[in-house]
Amino acid sequence: MGAAGIGGGTVNLYSWLSQFFGDPDRRHGPDSIVHRVGEHLLFSGEALGWALLLAVPLGLLLGYTGKAAGLVTALSGAARALPTLGLVTLAVLLAGVGDTAVLVPLVALAAPVLLVAACEGVRSTDPDLRDAARGIGLTHRQVLWQVCIPWALPALLAGLRTAAVQVIATATVASYVGLGGLGSYVVGGLATRDFAQTIGGALLVVLLAVATQLLFALLIRYALPAGLRRARD
Amino acid sequence: MIRFDGAAKRHPDGTLAVEGLDLTVPAGRTTVLVGPSGCGKTTILRMVNRMVEPTAGRVLLDGTDVAQLDAAKLRRGIGYVIQQAGLFPHRRVIDNVATVPYLLGWDRKRARTRASELLELVGLPPETARRYPFQLSGGQQQRVGVARALAADPPLLLMDEPFSAVDPVVRSGLQDELLRLQAELNKTVLFVTHDIEEAVRLGDQIVVLREHGRIAQVADPATLLAAPADEQVAAFLGRDRGLRGLALRPAEGIVLLAANTPLDGWTLAVDQEGRPTGWQRSAETIRQVAVFRPGLDTLRTALDSAVLSPARVAVAVDHAGRVIGLAPRAAVLDALDAAGPDTAAGITATGVADGR
Structure with missing residues (x-):
């Protein structure tokens, strides 16, 4: 297509965007925005789901027992330093091109955040409250479910928000191994020097991430039980 | 009835919290453990519901060693009130009060009906039921704590400095309320405080403790004030104990003059x-x-x-x-x-x- 190269600032940005969003391919077919957003959300959701499954139960348990809390924080810090693109490459080498290649690095990105959130959330439960709960006859399991997890909910939701935004932003790498998502605009555009596509795709990733952020802000504001929302204001 | 039979607690680091305690807490009356901070009174109280396990000796509840009972089951049968109330922040007041009935498997309706009765019993207005703990004052939270402890109608109440965190006026009101409740319910109450005034006010039996849970004196309030066992207990009781002892005697047998008698011109x-x-x-x-x-x-x-x-x-x-x-x-x-x-x-x- 006719993008003549880089230069011209805002005028070009505007024309690129109108060119990108005006293209009929963006409305129908496998390269349409709806389809690409769907792919993107599917990967992100899948990755978050695995991360939740792996990290949250472990985090809750470690937080409740108070064991290895320092280790959790240290490990998570280390895990955050892992380069995502490197992990994708590694996963492709080990598992071949496919869902796994994308899921592994995304899960590796989200899991430490969730682990720390769950662990710290539970660990921060008011000791007097835990003591009272034990003292009136709750078992450990009941204290965890009925006291510590509700207490940790705000921290958990905040962690989930961070993880979701990061995963959605990073799921762009999926297209490196040909699995679509919004990254295909960005990567495909770069490959064909179609900067309209690249810029449009990048904008969509940003919008999706911001929308996620807003969604969680609403969730944290309105979905928590009143006692939790206000008790620590 | 609770009997401490040489009950002792040594911390893992070797320090001694309570050395062999022998004490009987009579049924249906209020026994107050009082002493300076660090004397082991809270540890003694917590041995009863196995929040602390004695390292030597036994605690017998109606003749049964509590160590032989399932801890959670034991605790559900004992009311427990602590200083910071310890209410569940995410549950409404009514469900906080109904916690133990829920644990015991009562159905929701019966548990909530019972909880409403208790809110009334401890002097909280019905609209409190729908509130969350953070919406209540400290004194109200403590009342909810007492209601929660009483919900399953346990014969025994453990109260660990329950009124220490509220201001003196509210505390006095809560003490009156406890006296009124106790006159009505006749529970076996084991109450811990560092406040000798509170002990004298609430206790049928007062146990004055020294460090390491050693008993300095066990007596009813009037005897304690009138005849402290030694200098240390007398010092702990503080000044004016003779006058304060008057608060334990009814104003009876006072010969009255006619109301319209003029006195000194007044x-x-x-x-x-x-x-x-x-x-x-x-x-x-x-x-x-x-x-x-x-x-x-x-x-x-x-x-x-x-x-x-x-x-x-x-x-x-x-x-x-x-x-x-x-x-x-x-x-x-x-x-x-x-x-x-x-x-x-x-x-x-x-x-x-x-x-x-």
């Missing part, structure tokens, strides 16, 4: 109902009149009334506040003499268990 003015409105002497008027109710109030209140009156007489009123007579200071002191020279003749010395 007369007591009353309204149409016969309630006192002030003291008058020619142009002088004093509007505040301190009164006492014979039989209902204590000798301390009677003496207070006499001391505060410009006419040097205590003003006796009936339950409706109508004047029934005047008692000169000497008459109040005569009643004190009549009650006996020594410790607790005015009231029977009950609840003295181990008498050491």
